[in-house]
Amino acid sequence: xSVKLTEDMLKALPDSRGHFGAFGGRFVxxxxxxxxxxxxxxxxxxxxxxxxxxxxDKDLADYVGRPSPLYFxxxxxxxxxxxxxxxxxxxxxxxxxxxxxxxIGQALLASFLGKKRVIAETGAGQHGVATATVCARLGLxxxxxxxxxxxxxxxxxxxxxxxxxxxxxxxxxxTKTLKDAMNDAMRDWVANVDDTFYIIGTxxxxxxxxLLVRDFQxxxxxxxxxxxxAQAGRLPDALVACVGGGSNAIGMxxxxxxxxxxxxxxxxxxxxxxxxxxHAAPLCAGRPGVLHGNRTYLMEDENGQIAxxxxxxxxLDYPGVGPEHAWLKDIGRANYVSVTDEEALDGFxxxxxxxxxxxxxxxxxxxxxxxxxxxxxxxDQVLVINVSGRGDKDIHTIAQLDGIEI
Amino acid sequence: MSRIEGVLKALKSQGRxxxxxxxxxxxxxxxxxxxxxxxxxxxxxxxxxxxxxFSDPMADGPVxxxxxxxxxxxxxxxxxxxxxxxxxxxxDTETPVVLMGYLNPxxxxxxxxxxxxxxxxxxxxILTVDLPPEEADEVAPLFAARNLDPIFLLxxxxxxxxxxxxxxxxxxxxxxxxxxxxxxxxxxxxxxxARKVAHVHELTALPVGVGFGIxxxxxxxxxxxxxxxxxxxxxxxxxxxxxQTDPKALHQALxxxxxxxxxxLDSLAQ
Numbered sequence: 001x002s003v004k005l006t007e008d009m010l011k012a013l014p015d016s017r018g019h020f021g022a023f024g025g026r027f028v029x030x031x032x033x034x035x036x037x038x039x040x041x042x043x044x045x046x047x048x049x050x051x052x053x054x055x056x057d058k059d060l061a062d063y064v065g066r067p068s069p070l071y072f073x074x075x076x077x078x079x080x081x082x083x084x085x086x087x088x089x090x091x092x093x094x095x096x097x098x099x100x101x102x103x104i105g106q107a108l109l110a111s112f113l114g115k116k117r118v119i120a121e122t123g124a125g126q127h128g129v130a131t132a133t134v135c136a137r138l139g140l141x142x143x144x145x146x147x148x149x150x151x152x153x154x155x156x157x158x159x160x161x162x163x164x165x166x167x168x169x170x171x172x173x174x175t176k177t178l179k180d181a182m183n184d185a186m187r188d189w190v191a192n193v194d195d196t197f198y199i200i201g202t203x204x205x206x207x208x209x210x211l212l213v214r215d216f217q218x219x220x221x222x223x224x225x226x227x228x229x230a231q232a233g234r235l236p237d238a239l240v241a242c243v244g245g246g247s248n249a250i251g252m253x254x255x256x257x258x259x260x261x262x263x264x265x266x267x268x269x270x271x272x273x274x275x276x277x278x279h280a281a282p283l284c285a286g287r288p289g290v291l292h293g294n295r296t297y298l299m300e301d302e303n304g305q306i307a308x309x310x311x312x313x314x315x316l317d318y319p320g321v322g323p324e325h326a327w328l329k330d331i332g333r334a335n336y337v338s339v340t341d342e343e344a345l346d347g348f349x350x351x352x353x354x355x356x357x358x359x360x361x362x363x364x365x366x367x368x369x370x371x372x373x374x375x376x377x378x379x380d381q382v383l384v385i386n387v388s389g390r391g392d393k394d395i396h397t398i399a400q401l402d403g404i405e406i
Numbered sequence: 407m408s409r410i411e412g413v414l415k416a417l418k419s420q421g422r423x424x425x426x427x428x429x430x431x432x433x434x435x436x437x438x439x440x441x442x443x444x445x446x447x448x449x450x451x452x453x454x455x456x457x458x459x460f461s462d463p464m465a466d467g468p469v470x471x472x473x474x475x476x477x478x479x480x481x482x483x484x485x486x487x488x489x490x491x492x493x494x495x496x497x498d499t500e501t502p503v504v505l506m507g508y509l510n511p512x513x514x515x516x517x518x519x520x521x522x523x524x525x526x527x528x529x530x531x532i533l534t535v536d537l538p539p540e541e542a543d544e545v546a547p548l549f550a551a552r553n554l555d556p557i558f559l560l561x562x563x564x565x566x567x568x569x570x571x572x573x574x575x576x577x578x579x580x581x582x583x584x585x586x587x588x589x590x591x592x593x594x595x596x597x598x599x600a601r602k603v604a605h606v607h608e609l610t611a612l613p614v615g616v617g618f619g620i621x622x623x624x625x626x627x628x629x630x631x632x633x634x635x636x637x638x639x640x641x642x643x644x645x646x647x648x649x650q651t652d653p654k655a656l657h658q659a660l661x662x663x664x665x666x667x668x669x670x671l672d673s674l675a676q
Binding site: 025026027028030031032033173179183187194291292304305306 | 514515
């Protein structure tokens with residue numbers, strides 16, 4: 001099933017209660033309701049405030065280094081033997097990933113709201129680093145919650161955050177990964193709701209977070225529209241992005257939702273394979289439920305307990321996904337697929353060796369699927385892969401898998 | 407009149423306050439929960455809040471998180487919790503039981519199936535921590551049709567407008583969360599709670615139970631003075647954790663904890 005999404009339909013979502021169809025909403029304990037309603041009100045006001053938008057745009061240009069390039073990957077295109085493969089280079093942003101687009105926006109919101117203390121959750125550490133970075137720049141106190149498993153996997157990013165002046169809280173509860181980091185960030189927020197701004201790193205969480213994170217990340221897709229027309233002479237035929245919570249994907253997809261000719265592919269972490277159960281692919285293999293403040297697709301057992309996830313990439317190792325993706329799946333506007341750890345590692349190696357671009361393991365999922373998809377398309381078609389982050393943080397993981405100690 | 411309403415009305419007519427313990431079902435083991443519930447009643451409890459364990463209890467501190475982990479390790483599902491209440495009802499038809507938990511296990515079971523099973527088991531009220539009234543369109547009529555009291559939280563951050571709106575969606579009682587924080591995290595400021603609860607009483611006719619931060623007879627009495635009931639959670643769950651391998655010692659410890667609270671609350675009536 002596919003529907004034509006008109007501009008009016010898109011503007012109406014999420015609705016006033018933060019719903020995207022059956023998904024989204026605001027499922028939190030009462031203590032947070034007032035803060036979320038205030039945040040929603042203030043954000044909707046600032047969204048129309050020329051001063052706020054001008055500050056945001058200027059920061060994206062001068063601090064982040066936007067626009068990020070659209071790069072034609074000529075050798076990779078030959079390798080795949082199908083559609084032209086173009087790369088949206090979010091890896092070239094300051095701090096090395098798309099995450100900073102959102103943290104700049106939310107830190108500005110924090111400043112406009114007069115909050116001096118910032119908290120964030122992080123999986124791979126990219127959002128934590130991006131949050132610590134903007135906090136350093138704006139002089140805000142920064143606390144990052146990170147599962148102790150991820151602290152081990154991503155020690156480089158942990159140290160980066162500390163250098164930037166953030167306090168990193170290692171989370172020992174539950175599965176000790178991203179979902180537990182988010183639980184602890186929520187707990188901190190409940191206790192410090194008066195002076196604290198919670199910078200959520202993805203398009204999940206209670207309303208208005210999926211809305212505001214999508215808005216801040218949509219700069220990716222807006223730039224891409226212009227770049228694609230200018231450089232490739234047309235709108236893309238297919239967009240490919242990895243999906244953990246789904247912020248880089250929604251940022252890329254959103255400005256194209258009304259363009260029926262543009263096919264959208266979100267690539268989830270297939271881990272050891274969907275059939276193994278060891279994966280992080282709720283859209284491919286989960287079912288709707290409620291976690292972290294929103295209704296969305298989840299990985300859970302038959303009793304509604306949240307299931308453990310597995311992915312070689314810490315940033316995709318999350319049992320939920322942004323509610324707008326859940327909606328796009330159900331209405332058939334976007335396709336959600338998965339690639340395994342092994343395929344992602346192969347994608348990492350190919351992009352590294354063929355184009356000299358080392359992607360984050362998260363983005364390598366999009367690369368792997370993009371190569372497969374391009375091969376099925378015509379040579380005059382345009383496929384764009386979102387290289388959402390750079391791979392430096394993953395060198396230890398790759399070396400370890402290769403049996404090399406560095 | 408619901409069982410909850412009946413108990414609270416009877417207490418009020420005697421000038422007494424409700425003692426409402428919270429324990430996590432299945433902690434330390436599902437086989438022990440029903441006996442534990444009877445022990446709570448024997449120690450002077452008026453209503454029992456029975457926690458449904460969840461893998462991601464975001465509004466809870468470490469004490470209740472660990473209780474959830476212990477309960478889940480032994481396979482305590484929502485269905486099993488409902489079965490525990492059904493067994494409890496075989497010998498206790500008087501004490502109201504409120505299930506307190508997170509939405510996802512109910513959603514996974516199916517709201518209608520859950521509501522039917524809860525009513526059938528003799529459950530009286532449902533408190534869903536992460537379900538504000540705004541999102542309760544689907545469950546509210548299912549609960550209402552089966553005389554399950556929906557119990558919602560009020561927090562220090564809740565505006566007057568919301569207090570009124572939430573109270574309209576509630577029956578049985580409203581649960582005032584005395585602190586900004588997770589369960590078991592901070593000491594309460596009794597004067598501040600008294601001021602706020604008095605204000606809540608101005609905005610709703612429903613009984614007001616107060617929870618979070620009540621640890622002993624002194625805090626129970628201080629909060630009982632201004633409310634209709636006190637909810638005691640983390641200190642009980644912590645006691646369960648300390649005596650998890652010895653049920654007899656556990657029942658004694660819970661009795662030793664609750665008896666002075668009961669006495670302190672009843673001394674307010676004289």
